[in-house]
Structure formats: structure tokens, C-alpha cells
Amino acid sequence: MTFYSIPPLLTLCCFLGLAALTIFRGPRTKTNLLFFTICILGSFLYIDILFAFNVKSAEAALRISRIDHFFIVYLFPVYLHFFHEYLNISGRKWLIRTVYAYAFFLMCLTPTPLYITSMEQHYFGYFAKGGILYPFFGLAGLFVIIYVLIQIVNAIRKEANSSHKNRLKYLFVGFGIMGLMNGLNVFPTHGYSVYPPGNLSFIPLIIFAVGLFKHDLLDMGILIKKSLIYSLLTAFLTCLYALIIIVADKVFKNFNFSDSIYFPIFFFLLIAFVFGPLKSKIQVFIDRIFSKGKYDYQKTIKHVSRVIVSKLDYDEIAKLLMDTVVDTMLVDHCSLFLLDTSGAGFVNFSSRGKQIYPGGSISIDKDNPLIKFMKNHRQL
Numbered sequence: 001m002t003f004y005s006i007p008p009l010l011t012l013c014c015f016l017g018l019a020a021l022t023i024f025r026g027p028r029t030k031t032n033l034l035f036f037t038i039c040i041l042g043s044f045l046y047i048d049i050l051f052a053f054n055v056k057s058a059e060a061a062l063r064i065s066r067i068d069h070f071f072i073v074y075l076f077p078v079y080l081h082f083f084h085e086y087l088n089i090s091g092r093k094w095l096i097r098t099v100y101a102y103a104f105f106l107m108c109l110t111p112t113p114l115y116i117t118s119m120e121q122h123y124f125g126y127f128a129k130g131g132i133l134y135p136f137f138g139l140a141g142l143f144v145i146i147y148v149l150i151q152i153v154n155a156i157r158k159e160a161n162s163s164h165k166n167r168l169k170y171l172f173v174g175f176g177i178m179g180l181m182n183g184l185n186v187f188p189t190h191g192y193s194v195y196p197p198g199n200l201s202f203i204p205l206i207i208f209a210v211g212l213f214k215h216d217l218l219d220m221g222i223l224i225k226k227s228l229i230y231s232l233l234t235a236f237l238t239c240l241y242a243l244i245i246i247v248a249d250k251v252f253k254n255f256n257f258s259d260s261i262y263f264p265i266f267f268f269l270l271i272a273f274v275f276g277p278l279k280s281k282i283q284v285f286i287d288r289i290f291s292k293g294k295y296d297y298q299k300t301i302k303h304v305s306r307v308i309v310s311k312l313d314y315d316e317i318a319k320l321l322m323d324t325v326v327d328t329m330l331v332d333h334c335s336l337f338l339l340d341t342s343g344a345g346f347v348n349f350s351s352r353g354k355q356i357y358p359g360g361s362i363s364i365d366k367d368n369p370l371i372k373f374m375k376n377h378r379q380l
Helices: 003-025 030-054 058-072 075-086 093-109 134-158 162-183 197-215 226-251 262-290 297-308 314-329 369-377
Strands: 116-122 125-130 333-339 345-353 363-365
Touching (some): 003 030, 030 058, 030 075, 030 125, 030 197, 075 093, 075 134, 075 162, 093 134, 125 134, 134 162, 162 197, 297 314, 314 333
Antiparallel strands (some): 116 125, 333 345
């Protein structure tokens, strides 16, 4: 595998990850099934590109590309169908049927030189050269992308709910930009030795994934699970590690880097001083972005109740309560106030986190509106 294979590999991982998330975590709605189909067809496309970049035989690359395109031609009708369902566009079934029929016509041409004539060798690897009828696929894709972007923009303008509007914006940035980037693959398809911009589709897909987790774009009811996020993080760091090895092999062409005695030492230092701390910092960042406010408060209260009965010291109880609040709710600062001896108010007994009240102790008067509110509602 070469350096040029890293972007399509990342894009393939994103498509497969989103497909797995949709099929295993999402409800079996028509919208989600269409989205799953888009991810599978997108995976076919980038498997084709990865194979072409790394295979030595032009004939083998051509055979695989024609087989993949037999299915890939349905990418743009499914793309159109998905957005019609997601945006609740009714009365245009004729358009969806027409685009599917058009894709069926192109599918019949994919095994012939009229669709893909040959595989051309570029500096990044083999890439398909379009035949005389290949532009019909490109024009259909361009029409669908422009049409969908217009529909999303119109939906954003009409949407009054800010949450739904944010969903649409993530869709626009994620799948809209990805569609345009893949459309620019027309340059290598026509023989120009330009690295395919569509290979960088992992960037808008990551943006879409952020929206999927943060705004529940596909109504999966997702509460971010650390294991899923950390798995994606591990995959990213693994790809970064592979990139470093590839670059090292390019730099040390006459030196078998991976088999040398220095490689285990380099690997240990890399994991210990770079990847370990980097992973920890990114995990903390992910927790603060996605998990804030999303916790099982009943489970937390039960746990604290069981532990607190075994503690007799005020300081230990205060530490337990504040540690629980800070670690569970991911807040920057927590203070515990107790009723003072005079009964006139509350004084700060202990604090944890960033110091936000410098210069002396803090007290809250008994007539403070916050105290009255808590007394009336018996909760914060």
C-alpha cells in the first residue's frame, strides 16, 4: 500500500462504520435503509479505487472496476431517493423512477468499452478512463447533486426549528460537499493525471458523523458510547501509524526499516510518548463535546448512595460528591455549600475544578433566589 491509498482507505472505513452503525443501531425505517444502501455502494466505489491503486495488472483493475460499476451506477438514484424521503418531498415519484430507469440503462453498459474503455496508469496508481457514454453517468450525478443541494437549501430556509435546521446544515456540508468532491473525479476519468478529489471524502463524512452523533440526524436515539468513539479513534491512530511507516519506507529506500533492530525501539517510543498521550487527550475532548449532559443519573445516584453510607468524615463525603458531579457531568467547577452555624446562609465548604471565585470564601444568603427556588422545588 502506498501513501496515496491512505485517503480512500479512510473514506472506506467511514462508509463501513456508518453502514454498521445504521444497520445495528438504527430503526428499520425506509430512510435508514436508503442511507445504509448509500454507504454500501460508497464502500464498493472505494474498494474499487483501493484495488486499482495497488494492483499491478491493468486487466485485473479493469475487470474489478467494471464489476463494481455494475452496482455503483445506482449510487445517484439511491442518493436522490434518500433525500426525497428525508426531506419529505412528495409528488415527485416520477423523478425517482426515471433516475432508477436511467441507472438501469447505464448498468447494462458497464461491462462494455462504451462505459469504461481502459485503466490508465497515473503517479498514484491505475484509474478508470471513461468511454464515449461515461459522461452520461457524470451528467446524471451532477444533476442529482445540484438538485439535492437546492432542496436542502430550501428546506433550511423554511425550517423554523433551530435543531432541525442544524440537522439540515450537517447534511448539506457532509453529503453535499462529498458529492461535489466525487464529481471532480471527472479529471482523472478523462485522462488528466490529477489525484481524485473524491478520495478525500472522509473529511465531509467525518463532519456528517459529528452531526449524526450530536444532533441524531437519522433518529437513531444515539447516546454516544465510549467504546464506539474510541474504536474510531484507534482506527484513525492506526492509519496515522501506517502513514508514518509508509513515509519512513520512502525515506529509507535502501534500508529495511520494519525489520531493523531500531524499529521496536522506535515503535515503543512512538506509542509511549506520542500515541498514548494523544489518545488520552482526544478521549477527554470527545467526552466533553458529545457526552456532556448525557448520563444515567439514576445509576449514578444509586452508586453514590451505596458508597456514602460507609463514609463518616465530612471531607470524604464532600470529595465523593464533588468527584461524582465533575466526572459524571463533565463540569469545570463544583462547590459544596453547607448551612452555617448561625443559620443565616450557606458557606462554601469545599470546591473542585477551576477556581472561578478568587479571593476568599463564598457565602450565599438564605434569601437568595436560588435558595428559594431549591426549597420550593426540592431539587436543583
